[in-house]
Amino acid sequence: MPNTKIEITDLTKVFFKRSERVEALKDISLEIEDGEFVCILGPSGCGKTTLLRILADLETPSTGSFQIHPSSPDRPLQSMVFQERGVIPWMTVEENVAFGLKMRNVPRKISKERTQYYLEKVGLEKFAKLYPKELSGGMKQRVSIARAFANDPEILLMDEPFAALDEQNKFILQEELLNIWQETKKTVLFITHSIDEAMLLSDRILLMSAQPGQIVKEKNIKLPRPRTMEDVRSNEELAHEFVDIWQHLQTEVQGSRAK
Amino acid sequence: MEDQQINHSAIQVEKEEYKKQQRRDKLKQFLTISSPILVLILWEFLSRTGLIDHRFFPPPTLILSTLYQMGLSGELFNHIEVSLIRIICGFLLGVIPAICIGLLMGMYAPIRHFLSPLVMAFMPIPTLAMLPIILIIFGIGEFSKMVTIAISVFFPVVINTAAGVTNIDRIYVDVAKNYGANAKKFFFKIALPGSLPVMLEGIQMGQAIALLTIVAAEMIGANSGIGYVIWMNYKAFLLPQMYVGLVLISFFGYLFSLIIRGLQSKLIPWK
Structure with a gap:
């Protein structure tokens, strides 16, 4: 049996806004295996970002707990791939990619090597000395991905990293991400509202409902890797799944509107 | 074809x-x-x-030739030197604590809430209106002039620095936290560089105010400096000489803002 990497038990998060009470997450329990690529799919406002932010230590759960099982003591537990505007404008591309390593006081030589390696991986070695203002949206997102991978964490958290990109760039980056991921075999928790994206990337899709945010359905995507968008589109079974997920989201969105 | x-x-x-x-x-x-x-x-x-x-x-050509003559006698350079020393020392005396306190106010909400009423209360008072008190406390020497400039420079810089830190996009704070930045690294990698553009705007403003203040302060209580040159020559009805003083202020004001603009493009190449 494969090792469990992330263990979430009865996680609940409630937000208070004046007298209003919003149950963002309710009794979330799940296990994610080592090396698994899991997508959380749900309508906007379903608390999926909150779940990710709790795992990223940027928010605390109201009740319940989670655990990330470490494999080595000198590895950070998690790193987040932020959206492209999370690239820090006053640091060069290189400094951005090395950010996590620098924060952890990784020796200069190793830090430099690893930064160089991931810069090449995402095709930005020529732009190492530039500031983000000179990059396109897709290139900035590559910086954000390289920064997370270079930090070599136990798990990677991704919060709709491609949401702001145009369709063409999105496809390219999704495939690049899969290439790097296949090489490192990291555990990934990826948030999206795009069904195509979820089916292309993940081993398992978790469907969430809105308010209270709960995991209502689970789907395993058994398409062999490496995958391409063409594979996903031409697969009969996945076409079926697409409709199923689509209907689920539809009722969720309408349900939350009716409230 | x-x-x-x-x-x-x-x-x-x-x-x-x-x-x-x-x-x-x-x-x-x-x-x-x-x-x-x-x-x-x-x-x-x-x-x-x-x-x-x-x-x-008086015609500009006469003012120019007066400037030349005053320069030849060497006395003018004394006045310029005195004023510049006052401005530069006073400027640093105000800017350095303003940046430190502004950064602290921006980074730590309790400090911000504690100090901001004091800043708000003192800010609207023209520094020149406080000159009598400054003279009582610091005497009539050079130091009191520097203090006057320092106070007038302090407020725009402290307010802009604090605003510069608090206005840093939340996502960069999240990035720093997620990647495990400690307080010291957060300060040097996020808070300081992130607040720099707005801070420098404040310094630019402070520079202009410093020049205004020194001239006025030298008119009131000094026997040297560019402000003194203007006032004394006015009293003696030597108007071309008075205009020389005005020309000098205009020149140095322009020079200072050029220097600070140069500093801006050096310090924030990423903008």
């Missing part, structure tokens, strides 16, 4: 457009230079022909 023809004419069109653009840029440059020259010529003409009273508005 025909293709080339089309290409050729397209280039021609763009070339014309480019030339037009260059001509427009030249015109703008010319307009920028022409306004001060025009005013000077008009002034010279009106003053020389007696259309305006040349005792109150």
Whole structure:
């Protein structure tokens, strides 16, 4: 049996806004295996970002707990791939990619090597000395991905990293991400509202409902890797799944509107 | 063959457009230079022909030659030196604590809430109105002039620095936290560089205020400096000499803002 990497038990998060009470997450329990690529799919406002932010230590759960099982003591537990505007404008591309390593006081030589390696991986070695203002949206997102991978964490958290990109760039980056991921075999928790994206990337899709945010359905995507968008589109079974997920989201969105 | 023809004419069109653009840029440059020259010529003409009273508005050429003579005697440089020392020392005396306190206020909400009423209460008081108290506390020496400048520079810089830190996009704070930045690294990698653009705006403002303050302070309680030159020559009715003082202030004001603008592009190459 494969090792469990992330263990979430009865996680609940409630937000208070004046007298209003919003149950963002309710009794979330799940296990994610080592090396698994899991997508959380749900309508906007379903608390999926909150779940990710709790795992990223940027928010605390109201009740319940989670655990990330470490494999080595000198590895950070998690790193987040932020959206492209999370690239820090006053640091060069290189400094951005090395950010996590620098924060952890990784020796200069190793830090430099690893930064160089991931810069090449995402095709930005020529732009190492530039500031983000000179990059396109897709290139900035590559910086954000390289920064997370270079930090070599136990798990990677991704919060709709491609949401702001145009369709063409999105496809390219999704495939690049899969290439790097296949090489490192990291555990990934990826948030999206795009069904195509979820089916292309993940081993398992978790469907969430809105308010209270709960995991209502689970789907395993058994398409062999490496995958391409063409594979996903031409697969009969996945076409079926697409409709199923689509209907689920539809009722969720309408349900939350009716409230 | 025909293709080339089309290409050729397209280039021609763009070339014309480019030339037009260059001509427009030249015109703008010319307009920028022409306004001060025009005013000077008009002034010279009106003053020389007696259309305006040349005792109150001496012609610019006379002011220039007065500047030259005052420079020859060497006394002028003394006054300039005294004023510059006061401005630079006072400026640093105000800017350095303002940056430190501003950063602390920006980074730590309790400090911000504790200090901001004090800042708000003192800010609207013109520093010159506090001059009597400053003279009582610090005496009539050089130090009291530096303190006057320091106080006037302090407020715009402290407010802008604090605002610069609090306005840093939340996502960069999240990035730093997620990647495990400790307090010291957060300060040097996020808070300081992130607040720099707004902080420098404050310093630019402070620089202008420092110049205003020193001239006024030297008019009131000093026996040297550019402000003193203006005031004494006015009292002695030596108006060309007074105008020399005004020209000097204009010159140094421009020079300082150039220096700070240069500093801006050096310190924030990422903007």
